[in-house]
Amino acid sequence: MTARAGRGSLSKSALHRGVGVALWRQIGDEIRRGIGAGLADENGRLPPEAELAARFGVNRHTVRAAIAALIHEGVLRSEQGRGTYVRRQKRLTYPIGTRTRFSAGLEGQARDRQVELLDHMKEPANAVVAAALGLGAGVDVIRLEMLGLADGVPISRSTSWFSATLFPDIAGYVARTHSITEALALSGTRDYRRASTTIEARHADDTDTRDLRLSPGAIVLVARGVNVDGNGKPIQYSQTRFSADRVELTVSPA
Amino acid sequence: MTARAGRGSLSKSALHRGVGVALWRQIGDEIRRGIGAGLADENGRLPPEAELAARFGVNRHTVRAAIAALIHEGVLRSEQGRGTYVRRQKRLTYPIGTRTRFSAGLEGQARDRQVELLDHMKEPANAVVAAALGLGAGVDVIRLEMLGLADGVPISRSTSWFSATLFPDIAGYVARTHSITEALALSGTRDYRRASTTIEARHADDTDTRDLRLSPGAIVLVARGVNVDGNGKPIQYSQTRFSADRVELTVSPA
DNA sequence: ACCAATTTGTCCGTATGTATT
DNA sequence: AAATACATACGGACAAATTGG
Numbered sequence: 001m002t003a004r005a006g007r008g009s010l011s012k013s014a015l016h017r018g019v020g021v022a023l024w025r026q027i028g029d030e031i032r033r034g035i036g037a038g039l040a041d042e043n044g045r046l047p048p049e050a051e052l053a054a055r056f057g058v059n060r061h062t063v064r065a066a067i068a069a070l071i072h073e074g075v076l077r078s079e080q081g082r083g084t085y086v087r088r089q090k091r092l093t094y095p096i097g098t099r100t101r102f103s104a105g106l107e108g109q110a111r112d113r114q115v116e117l118l119d120h121m122k123e124p125a126n127a128v129v130a131a132a133l134g135l136g137a138g139v140d141v142i143r144l145e146m147l148g149l150a151d152g153v154p155i156s157r158s159t160s161w162f163s164a165t166l167f168p169d170i171a172g173y174v175a176r177t178h179s180i181t182e183a184l185a186l187s188g189t190r191d192y193r194r195a196s197t198t199i200e201a202r203h204a205d206d207t208d209t210r211d212l213r214l215s216p217g218a219i220v221l222v223a224r225g226v227n228v229d230g231n232g233k234p235i236q237y238s239q240t241r242f243s244a245d246r247v248e249l250t251v252s253p254a
Numbered sequence: 255m256t257a258r259a260g261r262g263s264l265s266k267s268a269l270h271r272g273v274g275v276a277l278w279r280q281i282g283d284e285i286r287r288g289i290g291a292g293l294a295d296e297n298g299r300l301p302p303e304a305e306l307a308a309r310f311g312v313n314r315h316t317v318r319a320a321i322a323a324l325i326h327e328g329v330l331r332s333e334q335g336r337g338t339y340v341r342r343q344k345r346l347t348y349p350i351g352t353r354t355r356f357s358a359g360l361e362g363q364a365r366d367r368q369v370e371l372l373d374h375m376k377e378p379a380n381a382v383v384a385a386a387l388g389l390g391a392g393v394d395v396i397r398l399e400m401l402g403l404a405d406g407v408p409i410s411r412s413t414s415w416f417s418a419t420l421f422p423d424i425a426g427y428v429a430r431t432h433s434i435t436e437a438l439a440l441s442g443t444r445d446y447r448r449a450s451t452t453i454e455a456r457h458a459d460d461t462d463t464r465d466l467r468l469s470p471g472a473i474v475l476v477a478r479g480v481n482v483d484g485n486g487k488p489i490q491y492s493q494t495r496f497s498a499d500r501v502e503l504t505v506s507p508a
Numbered sequence: 509a510c511c512a513a514t515t516t517g518t519c520c521g522t523a524t525g526t527a528t529t
Numbered sequence: 530a531a532a533t534a535c536a537t538a539c540g541g542a543c544a545a546a547t548t549g550g
Contacts, residue, residue, distance in 0.1 A: 021471045022537060025274030029457040048515055059539045080516045081546030096505055197505040201455035201473045201498040203283055216270040219455045219473055248454040251350055251505050276526060313528055
């Protein structure tokens with residue numbers, strides 16, 4: 001999309017009827033994608049409903065249903081007599097690298113960034129967590145449920161596990177400092193780095209729609225990874241869900 | 255998903271009515287996601303329709319519609335009196351790193367891997383391509399449209415741009431060798447590495463659904479990046495779309 | 509102040525698709 | 530397989546707000 005010649009042409013995209021996805025939703029997805037690819041003009045104004053209807057080959061009401069959904073999502077805003085406008089133009093770029101830290105990574109992209117601890121608990125590690133942290137299955141771990149915000153908008157929703165014996169007080173530190181980096185430092189781990197990350201994409205489930213304020217059918221990017229300390233010993237396993245509409249990930253070398 | 259306690263529990267996920275996605279399709283998406291997360295047993299057998307219906311809180315007819323669609327897509331296969339089975343179990347893991355090469359990256363995960371050149375052309379670089387390759391806007395570049403397959407299944411669909419003056423014969427080389435690495439070597443560039451990659455996720459557009467054989471509403475992972483030669487000079491800008499159902503990306507350090 | 513053109517908002521009715529029983 | 534309820538899609542008509550002459 002980014003590297004296409006056209007100026008707002010939105011390639012007469014064929015809609016598919018009878019495939020279990022309503023036309024208005026397909027059109028909504030097209031409009032969402034079209035934003036930032038020249039569909040809206042320089043003021044963020046969309047073409048009028050009648051023109052969009054003609055372009056998609058549907059009734060104006062169907063376009064209106066799509067726009068209504070996007071307004072409900074907070075993507076668009078419309079004013080009677082004036083037109084329909086895009087609310088947020090740009091997507092945040094979140095770095096995935098050896099030294100990823102939430103706040104530092106978004107520096108310069110959002111005025112206000114913060115991490116909120118939603119919940120925490122001690123529990124026995126399941127097979128995946130145990131393997132990732134190099135612990136025996138069933139060993140106690142501490143799980144943190146966190147929400148990352150940028151300028152008040154939910155950006156990421158993560159679940160992290162730490163060894164309960166090595167980081168018994170991690171939850172309190174995170175609650176106090178609002179920072180994993182500082183909480184680890186208070187626990188005695190001054191430095192850490194990302195050992196591996198896998199990235200997948202899927203539809204938002206209801207946890208995602210609630211915590212990240214998404215609409216059903218929205219997409220989340222899921223990054224799973226392990227942080228290790230200076231000696232290469234695993235200290236944190238985490239799984240982070242990003243709103244695909246609001247962020248893109250960038251793999252930085254270094 | 256991966257790191258959740260349950261064995262096949264599939265978290266009573268609430269379905270949403272009136273959101274533009276038919277229930278049978280939502281259930282289909284859930285089943286697709288549930289595969290590989292313990293929904294199917296060790297033989298790849300799904301729970302019986304009646305049980306799925308109870309689990310999702312819908313009528314059995316609706317589950318049957320979902321299964322029928324997944325059978326049509328080639329994800330499931332069902333046998334009267336025996337049950338419904340998963341065709342492909344695992345998702346491929348595609349490495350994104352400094353030394354990403356399609357075929358080598360999937361080694362061991364698929365018996366047969368190949369890259370097919372769908373189309374190629376010479377064109378003036380647009381702003382994005384020119385910036386990525388460090389060329390002046392409007393300079394001629396060669397664009398390659400490629401399809402990556404693993405065991406005959408389309409995995410990735412990429413568009414790449416090369417400087418037309420530095421790599422005038424790249425299309426022919428790729429067509430002959432079915433490999434970017436070898437085509438670059440024939441052009442005199444023995445070594446290259448990935449300088450940067452950004453990853454986003456979005457709904458499949460009709461190009462994607464056609465080339466990657468996806469159903470509308472499916473998700474694609476989009477990786478955009480630049481390859482540079484030994485001296486750090488950009489030689490290739492590419493944009494690759496992966497089927498999010500079939501592939502996950504992994505960021506390898508090194 | 510007025511008018512015409514443009515654009516979104518609301519209402520009617522009808523046909524088809526989806527989901528349940 | 531059939532009856533029912535609701536969501537989706539279409540078509541047309543008009544009201545309400547904005548813009549510019």
